[in-house]
Amino acid sequence: MNEKTRNYLISLQKNEITEYHIYTKLAKSIRSKDNAAILQRVGDEERRHYEIWKNHTKTDVAPDRVKVWLYYLISLIFGFTFGMKLMERGEVGAQTNYKLLSEEFPEAAQIAAEEKEHEMELLALLDEERLHYTGSIVLGLNDALVELTGVLAGLTLALQNTRLIALAGLITGIAASLSMACSEYLSMKNSNGEEKHPVKGAAYTGIAYVSTVFLLILPFLVFEHYFVCLFFSLVAAVAIIAGFNYYISVAEDLTFKDRFREMAVLSLGVAGLSFLIGYVVRVFLGVDI
Template sequence: MTGEHRHEARRFCEDEYIDYVVYSYLSSIEGDEENRRILREMAEQEYRHYEFWKELVGSDCKVNVSRIRLAVLGFMRRIMGVTFTVKFLERHEKEVIESYKRFLEHLEGETRRRLEEIIEDEISHENYLISRINESIVRYLGFIALGLADAIVEITGVHAGFLGATATTLVAGVAGLIVGLSAAISMAAAAYLQAKHESSTTAPLPSAIATGIAYFFAVVTLALPYFITHSNILAFVASVMLAVALISIFVFYSSVINETSFRREIVENLGVLFGTAAAAYIFGDVLGRIFGIGDILALLA
């Protein structure tokens, strides 16, 4: 191998060793026995890959893995779940596989065959192991998404409608809570019936609870600014900013779990959010002018 190829092989070797250390650490803090076994198996696989590159380089490639990095990944595991953490770590695997395929051109014989086996491991075996990780939040991700997305769009639309109808923040905030909490109950019931009649791994009651809690959380979060300020415009802007933050966080989470494009998903979701808000504002403004709703609500407030 040339000096350039040897340097590239050392980088691969170091990356595989880091992955081994990371998965070993994650397995050590995992509470579920089956998930711990899968993480340990992934660590062992990464170590076998490391040993291949170590032999090719002709020297040890062990590098120190920062305790801060491990602590951050441990925190991510506890907050976001093991499935998200593992898939987040594996997001660069497509690039790694392409790099390995290019490196094959410089190998021959038994060494080439072993690298082909490693590539096969990266493509199929790791995906198989990840798919076997059992985590409740992933099974009910669709119901959580349903609750969050529907609540964010609906409550933002309600607040936008009242922005065009009244200048009273208390009325807009209470209206959002009333509509939102009623809808949360309705959505939870619908999720229960949907899970009950579908042949899936999701149970009806947890599906209803996941949908209802997600909806309730979004409703309260988006209504909060209306009880803090007396400016309807300021409250609406703050509420929309919270909506964007909630959508961004969840879309990023689901894009990692489902291995989809974050950019495409976030553009679509924000387009629906702002389109709904604009339509609701126009509708509320028209009704407010026709029926004088703003004046009536101001007197009641």
């Protein structure tokens, strides 16, 4: 083989042995024996692919330690399902190269098929608790975004005082989060559908709600001009919507664009309408703070 092909095979080796170490390291750190076994099986596949390319290059290749720790930490923070699927998404472009290699190396076609189908099928078997409560997280997150962006926009014109706006928004947000958590608890407790723990569902809803409230109110505690605060609060809302929907699109293989657009339009639309209501109420009541 020529030097260019050999160097490319070495890069494939490095990627395969890196992913082997990621899957193996993660398999040793999670509690679920079933999930650990699945991750180890995928890791063993990566190790076997590494050995195939090594037979051609006759070279040992060290893993990318930075990438190993990066995806390991991502998986610990955001969940192993998200971390592993995010990593596999980055390998989509390799399918074309595998097809080109199969003309010279017949094993490439088999590796490509395993990378595309077998490993993703194994990853689909992963069972992670937080993904069972996605609906509860969406409930808390979406309700907080819609309600708090509207409240903050309305209070911005009605009060025109950052501290008062933050105080009113915080009280409203905390009260609403407790209300939503209780509603989710009762909803799950009386549900005849999929079995989920009501307390956990309520906790996911409440935590998602309170976290969103804090991020939306934070600009009013940092900046002085209320319009600047409102601007950064809306920016934070869009960032939360984008971040959460990207997470869900990766972890559950869903479409990002439509979900993001829907949530963004609802939140910003309510904020705009509330902004106008705040102005009308201020003028009508003649409030001047």
